[in-house]
Amino acid sequence: xxxxxxxxxGLGLNLWSLAAPGPAVKATISLFSxxxxxxxxxxxxxxxxxxxxxxxVVAGQxxxxxxxxxxxxxxxxxxxxxxxxxxRWRHFVPELVSAGYRVIAFDPPGHGMAPSxxxxxxxxxxIIRGLLEIYGPAEAIIGHSxxxxxxxxxxxxxxxxxxxxRLVIMASFSYAPRVFGEFGxxxxxxxxxxxxxxxxxxxxxxxxLEHFDFAMMTxxxxxxxxxxVHSPGDPVTPYKxxxxxxxxxxxxRLYSPxxxxxxxxxxxxxxxxxxxxxxxxxxxxxxxxxxxxxAGHELALHFSGL
Numbered sequence: 001x002x003x004x005x006x007x008x009x010g011l012g013l014n015l016w017s018l019a020a021p022g023p024a025v026k027a028t029i030s031l032f033s034x035x036x037x038x039x040x041x042x043x044x045x046x047x048x049x050x051x052x053x054x055x056x057v058v059a060g061q062x063x064x065x066x067x068x069x070x071x072x073x074x075x076x077x078x079x080x081x082x083x084x085x086x087x088r089w090r091h092f093v094p095e096l097v098s099a100g101y102r103v104i105a106f107d108p109p110g111h112g113m114a115p116s117x118x119x120x121x122x123x124x125x126x127i128i129r130g131l132l133e134i135y136g137p138a139e140a141i142i143g144h145s146x147x148x149x150x151x152x153x154x155x156x157x158x159x160x161x162x163x164x165x166r167l168v169i170m171a172s173f174s175y176a177p178r179v180f181g182e183f184g185x186x187x188x189x190x191x192x193x194x195x196x197x198x199x200x201x202x203x204x205x206x207x208x209l210e211h212f213d214f215a216m217m218t219x220x221x222x223x224x225x226x227x228x229v230h231s232p233g234d235p236v237t238p239y240k241x242x243x244x245x246x247x248x249x250x251x252x253r254l255y256s257p258x259x260x261x262x263x264x265x266x267x268x269x270x271x272x273x274x275x276x277x278x279x280x281x282x283x284x285x286x287x288x289x290x291x292x293x294x295a296g297h298e299l300a301l302h303f304s305g306l
Contacts, residue, residue: 172237
């Protein structure tokens, strides 16, 4: 049923684009950038009530911040995935605070208790960058899915002195053109409408879509201790995305636990991530990157999207 509804919406946009291409493209971009309606469960709300909450404007966006721990303690910044809320971190924060860290999580536009709004990777990355400029630098950043990709992109606009010592990327996609392509395929967008949508995004961002190759961006992060966490059976983000990150990121570790799904919320996985974030402990099963791909090589640039 959901697939039928999705295709029906796509057909409506396609037909609309024949008569009014401009408004149809705008509506398609809006659909792509609008998060699902927030749903906060009681146990998540109870956890969030333990935080100092701040409604603020960061990087021009209205967000909700959540703070735990002593203000002078080293910082761990948390960034979650599309459609989640900061309650997603309820099994992480108590252990981080007990280990002596200050922890900050946030709800970006359209998520959790933040005001409604549209969101994409550059906007979310700008928020993360803004939070690091206000409260950072961070000892560690932990990012899940959309939040992990955003964290990688956020570092591109920051001086190295503001980079974290450790970075955990969980179940995150590595190449924006694939995400756009999957969206177009899911809604059955006609090529004319799809490419208008892409061009509109490129005009807005000032970059070609191929610029947003986040795995290749990690080639510039050899100074950061990196842990990639991705379950081979992830039904949302293909495991090959983690492999791409691992190929480019010098010295990175790839931890591939079975049965974690996309959420990666099992106790063992959570403990492994916390061990790395707090002390740099490497999960026993993690692979180490011994020889990364040279992101500047012309063949890497040509074949990076494969």
